[in-house]
Amino acid sequence: MEHGVWATVAGRLGISPIVIGILVAAVAIWTLAWKGFALWYAARNHQKKWFIVLLILNTIGILEIVYLLWFRRDKQEGVTTSLFNNPLPGDESEEVASEPQA
Numbered sequence: 357m358e359h360g361v362w363a364t365v366a367g368r369l370g371i372s373p374i375v376i377g378i379l380v381a382a383v384a385i386w387t388l389a390w391k392g393f394a395l396w397y398a399a400r401n402h403q404k405k406w407f408i409v410l411l412i413l414n415t416i417g418i419l420e421i422v423y424l425l426w427f428r429r430d431k432q433e434g435v436t437t438s439l440f441n442n443p444l445p446g447d448e449s450e451e452v453a454s455e456p457q458a
Contacts, residue, residue: 383416390417394424401429 359367362380366373391410398407406423413419 387414387417390420390424394420397424397428403429 360373362373362376366376369376394410395407398404398410406427410420410423
């Protein structure tokens with residue numbers, strides 16, 4: 357009977373092949389999430405060199421986290437950018453809400 361790669365690895369480590377599969381899937385999802393955020397910020401800020409490096413190298417999210425924490429340039433100086441708190445271009449709902457009511 358021929359064993360698959362995961363079964364061989366799992367057998368040598370003494371772990372169930374299902375556990376190995378779950379770990380691989382978790383690492384893939386983790387990497388994809390961080391890579392997506394980092395590539396989005398690099399493209400948005402026109403950082404072509406960072407975009408290419410982040411696209412080619414696979415570091416299980418480590419390089420992506422380093423980029424997001426220390427090397428990400430914000431579009432507007434003095435403003436902390438986030439995927440969740442930036443208004444869309446042309447969206448004036450926050451400005452209208454902050455104006456004093458007469």
